[in-house]
Structure formats: C-alpha cells, structure tokens
Amino acid sequence: MALKQGEVYKCSDPDCGCEITVSKGAAPGKGGNLAPRCCCGKEMVKK
Numbered sequence: 749m750a751l752k753q754g755e756v757y758k759c760s761d762p763d764c765g766c767e768i769t770v771s772k773g774a775a776p777g778k779g780g781n782l783a784p785r786c787c788c789g790k791e792m793v794k795k
C-alpha cells in the first residue's frame with residue numbers, strides 16, 4: 749500500500765484523531781508496503 753498523492757490517512761486511535769494528507773506520492777514500484785504511523789505510535793488508516 750504505497751502512499752499516493754491526495755490520499756488522506758487518519759489515526760486509528762479515535763482519541764488522537766490526527767489526519768495527514770499525502771502531498772506527494774511514492775514513485776511507482778518504490779513505495780514499499782507499510783502503513784504510515786501517527787506521532788502517537790498507532791497505524792494510520794486510509795480514509
């Protein structure tokens with residue numbers, strides 16, 4: 749699940765509520781497969 753431009757990710761902890769928007773995606777085939785992680789330590793999920 750490489751990051752793509754324009755995607756919005758939300759922290760999986762509802763008490764945190766942090767959201768990020770990808771301003772630039774990973775190059776095709778180079779982005780790996782890891783979910784982004786919030787500053788609180790939880791994985792972020794695509795909105």
Ligand SMILES: [Zn+2]
Binds near residue numbers: 760764788
């Ligand atoms: Zn968080």
